[in-house]
Amino acid sequence: MSEHGDVHVSPNSTYFGVFFALCVLTVVTAWVAFYDFGPFNDLVALGIAFTKASLVVLFFMHVKYSGRLVKLIVIASLVWLGIMFGLTIIDYVSREAVTPDPAVVPSPYETFEPKSLSGDGDHGGDAAH
Amino acid sequence: MSTHADSALAHHFESFEQQRTAASLGMWLFLAQELMFFGGLFTCYLIYRSLNSLDFAIASSELDITLGGINTAVLITSSLTMALGVKAAQLAKKNQLIGYLLATILLACCFLVIKYFEYAAKFEHHTVPGQHFEFHVPPDLIEKFELGPERLVQMEKRAEIFFSVYFAMTGLHGLHVLIGIGIAIWLLFPASRGKFNMDYHAPVENFGLYWHFVDLVWIFLFPLLYLLGRNIHA
Numbered sequence: 001m002s003e004h005g006d007v008h009v010s011p012n013s014t015y016f017g018v019f020f021a022l023c024v025l026t027v028v029t030a031w032v033a034f035y036d037f038g039p040f041n042d043l044v045a046l047g048i049a050f051t052k053a054s055l056v057v058l059f060f061m062h063v064k065y066s067g068r069l070v071k072l073i074v075i076a077s078l079v080w081l082g083i084m085f086g087l088t089i090i091d092y093v094s095r096e097a098v099t100p101d102p103a104v105v106p107s108p109y110e111t112f113e114p115k116s117l118s119g120d121g122d123h124g125g126d127a128a129h
Numbered sequence: 130m131s132t133h134a135d136s137a138l139a140h141h142f143e144s145f146e147q148q149r150t151a152a153s154l155g156m157w158l159f160l161a162q163e164l165m166f167f168g169g170l171f172t173c174y175l176i177y178r179s180l181n182s183l184d185f186a187i188a189s190s191e192l193d194i195t196l197g198g199i200n201t202a203v204l205i206t207s208s209l210t211m212a213l214g215v216k217a218a219q220l221a222k223k224n225q226l227i228g229y230l231l232a233t234i235l236l237a238c239c240f241l242v243i244k245y246f247e248y249a250a251k252f253e254h255h256t257v258p259g260q261h262f263e264f265h266v267p268p269d270l271i272e273k274f275e276l277g278p279e280r281l282v283q284m285e286k287r288a289e290i291f292f293s294v295y296f297a298m299t300g301l302h303g304l305h306v307l308i309g310i311g312i313a314i315w316l317l318f319p320a321s322r323g324k325f326n327m328d329y330h331a332p333v334e335n336f337g338l339y340w341h342f343v344d345l346v347w348i349f350l351f352p353l354l355y356l357l358g359r360n361i362h363a
Contacts, residue, residue: 003144003145003146004146004327005146007149007219009216010212012213015212015216019206022205026198026201026351030356033356033360035363036360041357045352045357048352049349049352049353052348053345053349056344056348060208060209060212060344061338061341061342066153069150069154070153070154070157073154077160077164077165081164081168081171084165084172085172085175088172089175092180
């Protein structure tokens with residue numbers, strides 16, 4: 001059997017157990033969403049989503065029984081995702097502090113029309129008022 | 130080790146174990162880029178929601194939580210049938226594998242049919258972004274948050290952003306479900322010829338990984354799009 005050392009065959013009870021947990025968590029997350037916990041609503045919903053995701057990744061996708069290389073890819077992809085979220089959000093939250101003049105960098109949620117290309121008219125001749 | 134001409138072991142691999150590890154590694158790398166692919170849309174959601182949280186909450190409560198919840202259950206069940214299908218492939222249980230693949234296909238179709246009804250309702254209520262977009266804030270919420278006429282105009286524009294994000298994310302996810310159905314149908318052919326066993330089951334296993342990934346995306350889409358903001362009615 002050493003030839004199949006990389007193949008993990010889970011008992012059906014594992015799969016049904018995970019399935020049951022996923023169903024319960026789905027009901028719980030939908031139910032608590034209707035109660036107001038202020039900012040904790042987001043935390044609870046995301047916490048439950050992460051728990052469900054971990055169950056799927058570890059047991060349905062067999063990562064719990066996979067080699068180090070697969071575990072490394074899973075963790076690395078989450079780190080990269082974190083970099084994308086983190087750096088983008090840092091840009092948005094710091095934008096107004098760095099350039100307070102809304103004429104230079106318009107607040108992304110105040111304007112929906114594309115900015116006029118004529119600009120301040122420094123160079124263009126016929127783009128006058 | 131079999132050196133048969135029609136062996137499932139490709140000639141450039143030393144052993145089945147090496148072949149399986151290589152296939153699995155490739156699939157995981159593909160899923161890592163899929164995560165970044167969806168991640169771009171999740172970033173978009175994150176930014177716009179953090180900038181317009183009340184607008185997003187109000188627009189989000191227009192979504193049908195019952196249909197969204199049923200679809201979550203349908204997709205979780207299809208993940209279960211797929212996990213059991215991979216096990217059937219490992220144990221070379223041909224008929225079980227065909228049954229689980231068919232169940233997965235059926236549930237995936239079920240998901241898309243429910244999605245169709247959700248989308249159709251949005252076309253009917255003009256909440257599809259574009260020329261005919263309309264969004265009416267429920268009167269009780271106008272009163273509760275003391276929304277003036279100017280704020281309501283602004284809110285309609287921001288609701289349009291929410292629905293753009295909604296259609297982009299669920300649309301890309303739906304496309305993945307559709308592609309999944311195609312791959313599962315394609316897998317039925319080798320499955321019915323009894324191709325899969327403990328040595329060789331990478332196609333089924335990798336499709337299983339893909340399918341669980343599609344489920345994972347929905348596990349996050351459901352709370353983010355349907356649930357966050359329900360508490361404004363509380």
